[in-house]
Amino acid sequence: QPRAPLCGMGVCFECRVRIDGIGQQRACLVDARDGMQVRTDG
Numbered sequence: 838q839p840r841a842p843l844c845g846m847g848v849c850f851e852c853r854v855r856i857d858g859i860g861q862q863r864a865c866l867v868d869a870r871d872g873m874q875v876r877t878d879g
Contacts, residue, residue, distance in 0.1 A: 842864075842865055844865075845865050846865065846866075847863045847865055847866040850863060852864040852865045854875050854876060855875070855877075855878070856874070856875050857873060857874050858874070
């Protein structure tokens with residue numbers, strides 16, 4: 838099932854994604870930039 842952010846401030850770790858090949862990043866704490874590759878599978 839799709840998941841949504843829980844806290845939106847980096848405390849809960851429910852928004853973990855892989856950004857540009859680096860896993861376990863908290864999406865709610867990373868500013869989006871042009872060309873960024875974000876994956877939700879790890």
